[in-house]
Amino acid sequence: MGIFNWFKKTSDEKLSKSTTNTIDVKKIKEDNFETNEIDPIYKQEITNGLYPGEIILLWWLKGKPRIEKISNPPLYFKLSYGINVNNSLSKLHALNLLRFSTAEESLPLLTVKELKEILRINNLTMSGKKAELIVKILDNVSSDLLEQQVPYHHMLLTDKGLDISNNYAYIVEAHRDSYFSVVDTIKIQNQFPNILNYNQLKLEYYKKLLPNEKNITLDNVHYLLQKKQIMNALERYKELGLKEYEVHCSLDESTCEVCGEFDGVPLPISKAVIGKNAPPFHNDCRCYITPAFDGLDSSRSIRNPVTGKSELVDYLTYKEYKQKYLNR
Numbered sequence: 001m002g003i004f005n006w007f008k009k010t011s012d013e014k015l016s017k018s019t020t021n022t023i024d025v026k027k028i029k030e031d032n033f034e035t036n037e038i039d040p041i042y043k044q045e046i047t048n049g050l051y052p053g054e055i056i057l058l059w060w061l062k063g064k065p066r067i068e069k070i071s072n073p074p075l076y077f078k079l080s081y082g083i084n085v086n087n088s089l090s091k092l093h094a095l096n097l098l099r100f101s102t103a104e105e106s107l108p109l110l111t112v113k114e115l116k117e118i119l120r121i122n123n124l125t126m127s128g129k130k131a132e133l134i135v136k137i138l139d140n141v142s143s144d145l146l147e148q149q150v151p152y153h154h155m156l157l158t159d160k161g162l163d164i165s166n167n168y169a170y171i172v173e174a175h176r177d178s179y180f181s182v183v184d185t186i187k188i189q190n191q192f193p194n195i196l197n198y199n200q201l202k203l204e205y206y207k208k209l210l211p212n213e214k215n216i217t218l219d220n221v222h223y224l225l226q227k228k229q230i231m232n233a234l235e236r237y238k239e240l241g242l243k244e245y246e247v248h249c250s251l252d253e254s255t256c257e258v259c260g261e262f263d264g265v266p267l268p269i270s271k272a273v274i275g276k277n278a279p280p281f282h283n284d285c286r287c288y289i290t291p292a293f294d295g296l297d298s299s300r301s302i303r304n305p306v307t308g309k310s311e312l313v314d315y316l317t318y319k320e321y322k323q324k325y326l327n328r
């Protein structure tokens, strides 16, 4: 979803005082559809006249049953990537990137029920695991007969289609990554034309975002981003003439004692030190800060360890939560 949404998410959490860390990716994508125009980056050709959405479509079509028209394609093709799936399907065929499977190739893509039906019409026993059913069919049914008996063929990639799919796999990987955006990935790839590896592209993106950090890895980058975000927030508070900040940790079972210790305690902004009295206190720390405003918190979202669900309760600190809900 992109790092700016990640920042947004974190600030939304501040507002809601939410303790849950889950992100409703589907919801975010739907929201994007309604509010955003198609990003111009999706109208730029990647290779062979293909748009980013068509590279994703190529991946999406692989192994799908052979059909002439796709009736209910995922909405993101149209609303996010701006492509007409059926027009693009024709285009992928015309460019010779797609082919139809042979009956043999289709067997692993069939369900067990469909395989058993083939065994049944050939008077073969229907017992065994999926792989065994396939072997039994291949051993006993001729290719010609099988061509007539498979319920449908599938769409597969030609060698040319496979080449494109492999070379531009970073687009599909970004599409599947709910924490990073396809737009950012393509933009950074344009700046580093020699890099095609998705993780390397992400790393280059973060290096630009965090120019002062020397040793960025995909493992520590969220920590570093959180650190930067908290430092920026503290700077803002100072500019606003605020004197105190407050740490908020998640009220759930996985919050550690180190973080819990600081929850709800007003601390002087001038003495804030990341990792010591300001989050992140460690990698994967979920704490955030707000200015310390006394008495404004009337309720708080907690995770009830008995039900495993989030609840809104009268305001309490981590220590009180721990006593009441975790019996420690």
Ligand SMILES: [Zn+2]
Binding pocket: 255, 256, 257, 258, 259, 260, 281, 282, 285, 286
């Ligand atoms: Zn912690």
Ligand SMILES: [Zn+2]
Binding pocket: 249, 259, 279, 280, 281, 282, 284, 285, 286, 287
């Ligand atoms: Zn923490």
